[in-house]
Amino acid sequence: MTRTAADDDVPAIVAIEQTCFGAGAWSEGLVRDEVGSDRHVVLVTDDLQAYGAVSVAGEVADLDRIAVLPALRGRGVARDLLDDLVDRARDLGAGRMLLEVAADNGPAIGLYESYGFDTISTRRGYYAGGVDALVMELTIEEW
Numbered sequence: 001m002t003r004t005a006a007d008d009d010v011p012a013i014v015a016i017e018q019t020c021f022g023a024g025a026w027s028e029g030l031v032r033d034e035v036g037s038d039r040h041v042v043l044v045t046d047d048l049q050a051y052g053a054v055s056v057a058g059e060v061a062d063l064d065r066i067a068v069l070p071a072l073r074g075r076g077v078a079r080d081l082l083d084d085l086v087d088r089a090r091d092l093g094a095g096r097m098l099l100e101v102a103a104d105n106g107p108a109i110g111l112y113e114s115y116g117f118d119t120i121s122t123r124r125g126y127y128a129g130g131v132d133a134l135v136m137e138l139t140i141e142e143w
């Protein structure tokens with residue numbers, strides 16, 4: 001089960017960030033801004049072991065983050081989170097969702113491809129160390 005993140009959830013989200021993204025983790029200030037922003041949807045699981053964030057601007061939603069603590073991976077938690085993030089983006093009027101993912105992030109690419117995202121372009125050397133970014137897109141079906 002997921003719910004909208006509240007200010008009190010910020011420390012738990014920062015802990016997920018640090019565990020899952022290391023040096024690339026968002027700062028507490030960035031997480032706090034995202035949780036408090038009207039344009040962003042931040043969802044946490046009830047057990048605070050996973051979270052996801054999208055931003056919605058008009059017809060386009062951007063998947064900014066999705067992360068599951070290592071002990072809970074491989075159980076469908078990210079797919080459930082993605083379901084709820086897509087539902088929320090649809091409710092806010094989005095017709096498609098875009099994301100960027102490092103070309104060497106196999107688990108995330110596996111998640112997105114299995115969910116129905118298509119790779120629409122590649123940004124060469126986008127990430128630190130010269131790793132390419134795949135730009136992926138999902139059409140959000142109307143109910």
Ligand SMILES: CC(C)(COP(=O)(O)OP(=O)(O)OC[C@H]1O[C@@H](n2cnc3c(N)ncnc32)[C@H](O)[C@@H]1OP(=O)(O)O)[C@@H](O)C(=O)NCCC(=O)NCCS
Pocket residue numbers: 020021064065066067068069072073074075076077078079080101105106107108109110111112114
């Ligand atoms: C990517 C991540 C969110 C997946 O979370 P998860 O809860 O383990 O994923 P799920 O169990 O919901 O898996 C759903 C599908 O994704 C794919 N997938 C998940 N882990 C995978 C792996 N290690 N390799 C390949 N595909 C994988 C599979 O298709 C899987 O479906 P299946 O189990 O029916 O085969 C998790 O590995 C993570 O937090 N990684 C670190 C943070 C990160 O890189 N986030 C993405 C960039 S913001």
